[in-house]
Amino acid sequence: xxxxxxxxxxxxxxxxxxxxxxxxxxxxxxxxxxxxxxxxxxxxxxxxxxxxxxxxxxxxxxxxxxxxxxxxxxxxxxxxxxxxxxxxxxxxxxxxxxxxxxxxxxxxxxxxxxxxxxxxxxxxxxxxxxxxxxxxxxxxxxxxxxxxxxxxxxxxxxxxxxxxxxxxxxxxxxxxxxxxxxxxxxxxxxxxxxxxxxxxxxxxxxxxxxxxxxxxxxxxxxxxxxxxxxxxxxxxxxxxxxxxxxxxxxxxxxxxxxxxxxxxxxxxxxxxxxxxxxxxxxxxxxxxxxxxxxxxxxxxxxxxxxxxxxxxxxxxxxxxxxxxxxxxxxxxxxxxxxxxxxxxxxxxxxxxxxxxxxxxxxxxxxxxxxxxxxxxxxxxxxxxxxxxxxxxxxxxxxxxxxxxxxxxxxxxxxxxxxxxxxxxxxxxxxxxxxxxxxxxxxxxxxxxxxxxxxxxxxxxxxxxxxxxxxxxxxxxxxxxx
Amino acid sequence: xxxxxxxxxxxxxxxxxxxxxxxxxxxxxxxxxxxxxxxxxxxxxxxxxxxxxxxxxxxxxxxxxxxxxxxxxxxxxxxxxxxxxxxxxxxxxxxx
Numbered sequence: 001x002x003x004x005x006x007x008x009x010x011x012x013x014x015x016x017x018x019x020x021x022x023x024x025x026x027x028x029x030x031x032x033x034x035x036x037x038x039x040x041x042x043x044x045x046x047x048x049x050x051x052x053x054x055x056x057x058x059x060x061x062x063x064x065x066x067x068x069x070x071x072x073x074x075x076x077x078x079x080x081x082x083x084x085x086x087x088x089x090x091x092x093x094x095x096x097x098x099x100x101x102x103x104x105x106x107x108x109x110x111x112x113x114x115x116x117x118x119x120x121x122x123x124x125x126x127x128x129x130x131x132x133x134x135x136x137x138x139x140x141x142x143x144x145x146x147x148x149x150x151x152x153x154x155x156x157x158x159x160x161x162x163x164x165x166x167x168x169x170x171x172x173x174x175x176x177x178x179x180x181x182x183x184x185x186x187x188x189x190x191x192x193x194x195x196x197x198x199x200x201x202x203x204x205x206x207x208x209x210x211x212x213x214x215x216x217x218x219x220x221x222x223x224x225x226x227x228x229x230x231x232x233x234x235x236x237x238x239x240x241x242x243x244x245x246x247x248x249x250x251x252x253x254x255x256x257x258x259x260x261x262x263x264x265x266x267x268x269x270x271x272x273x274x275x276x277x278x279x280x281x282x283x284x285x286x287x288x289x290x291x292x293x294x295x296x297x298x299x300x301x302x303x304x305x306x307x308x309x310x311x312x313x314x315x316x317x318x319x320x321x322x323x324x325x326x327x328x329x330x331x332x333x334x335x336x337x338x339x340x341x342x343x344x345x346x347x348x349x350x351x352x353x354x355x356x357x358x359x360x361x362x363x364x365x366x367x368x369x370x371x372x373x374x375x376x377x378x379x380x381x382x383x384x385x386x387x388x389x390x391x392x393x394x395x396x397x398x399x400x401x402x403x404x405x406x407x408x409x410x411x412x413x414x415x416x417x418x419x420x421x422x423x424x425x426x427x428x429x430x431x432x433x434x435x436x437x438x439x440x441x442x443x444x445x446x447x448x449x450x451x452x453x454x455x456x457x458x459x460x461x462x463x464x465x466x467x468x469x470x471x472x473x474x475x476x477x478x479x480x481x
Numbered sequence: 482x483x484x485x486x487x488x489x490x491x492x493x494x495x496x497x498x499x500x501x502x503x504x505x506x507x508x509x510x511x512x513x514x515x516x517x518x519x520x521x522x523x524x525x526x527x528x529x530x531x532x533x534x535x536x537x538x539x540x541x542x543x544x545x546x547x548x549x550x551x552x553x554x555x556x557x558x559x560x561x562x563x564x565x566x567x568x569x570x571x572x573x574x575x576x577x
Contacts, residue, residue, distance in 0.1 A: 138491060142489050171491060
């Protein structure tokens with residue numbers, strides 16, 4: 001049944017109709033009127049005997065309709081030299097007269113009647129048609145399972161899984177996933193470490209299906225893959241490190257609401273399909289396309305549960321501050337992903353501070369402990385301020401910049417506290433820094449995002465990996481279509 | 482989906498390895514290796530394996546003997562795990 005070749009349309013006027021459409025029945029006399037006056041070809045989607053006496057071409061396979069993007073019937077086309085030069089949908093006397101060059105068409109008919117949906121875009125058929133006529137555009141190797149092989153077990157056995165069951169990436173599901181983006185399936189999105197494999201939109205789509213994504217999530221996944229595979233983010237190093245860090249995806253912009261992401265209660269937890277599957281899709285791309293698997297290039301001593309998926313949206317609507325994406329240079333209202341090389345989230349509990357200074361001090365003493373209280377300037381941090389904490393700052397007129405500046409002030413550490421041996425602890429910085437005072441974080445090393453449930457005087461901190469150009473830097477990417 | 486219909490999946494990997502699983506790498510020597518001999522509990526399988534054991538020991542291999550409870554069913558998972566953890570290779574013997 002597969003017809004990889006787009007059928008050429010005959011020159012002249014082409015009409016696509018179906019019997020099961022009142023407007024098509026209405027215009028049957030008009031088509032009869034045109035027949036004989038010009039070269040007319042009628043394609044019938046459901047009954048080659050319709051319209052009577054017009055010798056319609058059988059398009060019950062919907063091959064012509066699918067390839068030429070017919071969305072409604074009747075569709076009237078003008079074709080010259082095999083190329084479509086005009087199109088009219090439904091019955092509209094003016095449009096039909098203009099397209100055919102014949103005036104006074106359809107005497108006695110109303111001026112205008114909308115058409116019906118084309119069978120080629122019928123939701124019950126679209127996915128099968130996409131595979132039948134468009135499947136040849138997919139280049140991924142076909143893996144044929146034996147008849148008695150359990151498809152879920154087969155995927156585990158082939159090493160495609162992160163440890164949880166995958167959605168089988170059939171041609172039908174991958175074609176449906178690809179409908180979520182305007183990008184071509186063969187476009188290379190990124191070169192994925194560690195194997196440095198050029199990864200196409202199609203390969204991302206295959207892994208997005210496996211991860212459980214809906215098609216509308218695909219542009220977010222594509223942006224995340226692009227961001228991860230930049231020199232700045234350095235996914236290879238992040239993967240290979242013995243530290244427990246991995247990509248954390250923060251989504252900003254209207255897309256958060258459009259695809260139903262969670263930015264509120266249990267924001268880092270389970271239960272939201274978009275949050276869970278987008279992060280998982282990125283991890284599966286790294287695993288499957290890049291070849292980054294635990295025990296191989298992934299040398300994490302502990303890892304963290306976020307290596308299955310760690311993706312969430314910022315609560316922009318409830319935030320007193322500008323979004324993280326704007327902090328990092330994006331225009332307000334633009335859809336973005338920000339990737340942060342993060343460990344698992346750690347809770348900051350402060351249920352008593354009602355003054356911003358007190359709460360900032362609380363944040364600072366907690367942030368000091370990230371990875372080790374005596375290790376300074378090595379790691380960035382992502383500070384997720386909860387709504388009840390953010391309100392304390394907002395009511396006192398503290399913007400985000402003021403909070404961050406105060407945190408840096410509170411996180412100046414004297415050498416006697418951090419040098420090796422101080423406090424009876426061998427870990428620390430070299431003794432020759434004993435007289436120095438150093439900050440815990442680089443000037444741009446504290447990222448602040450607003451999210452979480454509306455009840456609970458808590459915030460969360462997420463420690464980074466080796467920051468700066470020698471390690472991994474947060475990377476922002478706009479989400480395309 | 483019916484039992485007999487073949488499922489076709491799209492490979493999510495970078496396609497740098499064959500779709501068909503590769504065989505385990507063959508041993509380059511028997512010297513000093515531990516070889517398991519799995520008797521599947523069919524008659525006279527032990528006679529065959531006794532001979533194999535002598536030949537393997539002549540080649541310098543250590544030999545461990547295992548036995549399935551019944552030839553009608555796959556080896557129990559504990560037995561498979563024991564063989565996998567203790568042996569470098571295994572010979573599963575037929576009989577009759």
